[in-house]
Amino acid sequence: MSPNPATPVSLTRHLLEEQRAGRINADLRLLIEVVARACKSISIAVGKGALGGVLGDAGTAGEASINIQGEAQKKLDVLSNEILMEANAWGGHLAGLASEEMDHSVPISDAQPRGNYLLLFDPLDGSSNIDVNISVGTIFSVLRCPDGIGQPGDEHYLQPGTDQVAAGYCTYGPSTMLVLTIGHGTHAFTLDREIGSFVLTQRGMAIPEDTKEFAVNMSNQRFWEAPMQAYVGDLLAGKEGPRGKDFNMRWVASMVADVHRILTRGGIFSYPLDSKCAAKGGKLRLMYEANPMAFLVEQAGGAASTGRQRMLEVQPTGLHQRVPVFLGSRTEVEAAVKYHAEHDAG
Numbered sequence: 001m002s003p004n005p006a007t008p009v010s011l012t013r014h015l016l017e018e019q020r021a022g023r024i025n026a027d028l029r030l031l032i033e034v035v036a037r038a039c040k041s042i043s044i045a046v047g048k049g050a051l052g053g054v055l056g057d058a059g060t061a062g063e064a065s066i067n068i069q070g071e072a073q074k075k076l077d078v079l080s081n082e083i084l085m086e087a088n089a090w091g092g093h094l095a096g097l098a099s100e101e102m103d104h105s106v107p108i109s110d111a112q113p114r115g116n117y118l119l120l121f122d123p124l125d126g127s128s129n130i131d132v133n134i135s136v137g138t139i140f141s142v143l144r145c146p147d148g149i150g151q152p153g154d155e156h157y158l159q160p161g162t163d164q165v166a167a168g169y170c171t172y173g174p175s176t177m178l179v180l181t182i183g184h185g186t187h188a189f190t191l192d193r194e195i196g197s198f199v200l201t202q203r204g205m206a207i208p209e210d211t212k213e214f215a216v217n218m219s220n221q222r223f224w225e226a227p228m229q230a231y232v233g234d235l236l237a238g239k240e241g242p243r244g245k246d247f248n249m250r251w252v253a254s255m256v257a258d259v260h261r262i263l264t265r266g267g268i269f270s271y272p273l274d275s276k277c278a279a280k281g282g283k284l285r286l287m288y289e290a291n292p293m294a295f296l297v298e299q300a301g302g303a304a305s306t307g308r309q310r311m312l313e314v315q316p317t318g319l320h321q322r323v324p325v326f327l328g329s330r331t332e333v334e335a336a337v338k339y340h341a342e343h344d345a346g
């Protein structure tokens with residue numbers, strides 16, 4: 001439902017109304033505001049591009065800077081991580097933070113103001129698209145810090161996605177948009193650059209049940225498991241095939257952009273298990289990519305699965321754990337899961 005443009009609702013007002021309704025407390029409300037402000041700074045840096053000297057690889061003297069994922073970091077990966085760390089370390093709402101770009105979580109020190117939440121984030125998603133001016137984004141997830149834990153360690157973040165109290169992403173594209181859930185629907189805010197604040201532009205996003213659009217990196221097809229080969233084979237067979245309808249394909253290779261399209265008009269996004277990433281358990285990370293996106297998608301009436309399990313019920317075993325991902329329009333995710341179940345049933 002599109003809000004009344006005559007009375008724009010800022011993110012601050014929206015969150016205050018949620019607090020008045022007893023759906024969020026002041027600490028979490030202010031934490032989300034801190035993350036949103038950091039995303040505004042990242043949006044400015046991304047928007048400057050080459051003019052800001054932020055394109056290209058991080059690292060010095062031709063030495064690439066490699067992160068815990070074994071990936072060469074981009075300058076914007078490092079800058080975005082620093083912006084989020086700095087803003088949140090002094091926000092006063094956290095006990096600790098964890099990032100795709102850092103080996104281990106970082107507890108808030110006694111010298112800094114502390115809170116009761118744990119923040120996990122992918123500071124800049126879609127890194128392969130940074131230098132070619134295609135939409136990228138920031139993804140975040142918020143958990144409670146277990147009671148009585150002064151200095152949280154990595155093990156305290158290993159909570160299933162159902163324990164998230166908030167999740168969101170910010171996409172840096174033609175416009176900068178923040179998409180957010182606190183467990184009462186999924187809502188989209190657009191950054192009004194003139195006034196410098198996020199304004200509610202879509203309240204209660206709803207993913208269509210059915211779809212004719214799928215998103216997957218088809219170049220990995222030969223590495224896929226048999227059920228995934230069968231599932232996509234039937235999509236490509238179109239209306240002459242067992243699915244009885246034609247499907248279109250899209251792949252931006254920035255999860256935030258692909259998921260935003262799906263939250264806006266439906267579809268299914270998948271990054272399945274393949275023999276290239278099988279040893280790692282998948283390509284995408286559970287804690288700061290799959291879980292926050294799954295929470296947003298479910299709150300918009302969609303579904304999210306590993307292909308074999310509801311994503312939000314996966315018990316995490318590692319901070320940078322990877323999982324297969326299927327999310328989007330409910331009936332289509334159920335269809336993909338059914339191919340895996342039938343295959344596994346032999």
Ligand SMILES: O=P(O)(O)OC[C@H]1O[C@](O)(COP(=O)(O)O)[C@@H](O)[C@@H]1O
Nearest residue numbers: 122124125126127128217253254255
């Ligand atoms: O390069 P591929 O195989 O198409 O994978 C693209 C996927 O990898 C990602 O870029 C991984 O995220 P990072 O850029 O944060 O590492 C996703 O955004 C995207 O969906």
